[in-house]
Amino acid sequence: MVSLFLDTAELRIQNEEILTLDYWKAETDNLLAFSKKPILEGAGNISHDKMEKTVGKIYADFDANRKKMEALEEDEIEQQAIKKLMQKATKK
Numbered sequence: 001m002v003s004l005f006l007d008t009a010e011l012r013i014q015n016e017e018i019l020t021l022d023y024w025k026a027e028t029d030n031l032l033a034f035s036k037k038p039i040l041e042g043a044g045n046i047s048h049d050k051m052e053k054t055v056g057k058i059y060a061d062f063d064a065n066r067k068k069m070e071a072l073e074e075d076e077i078e079q080q081a082i083k084k085l086m087q088k089a090t091k092k
Contacts, residue, residue, distance in 0.1 A: 001031065 008027065012019055032039050
């Protein structure tokens, strides 16, 4: 969906067409309807605070996992560098 929005924006800019919030609201509704996704009517039933807490937890989990994966990748790179140095040292 994101790439579709970006492509649409790019085409409209190339054609020098105006981009308004009303346009994007209508396009979002059209895309959701086309994709057979439900369109939220009204404000929904989850408070902003609850959403912030939920999203915060999800992001914290994602970020911790991302950092763990980056550390593991960095460890692997360092292990390979050490292995190469050891092989070089034993060849001398």
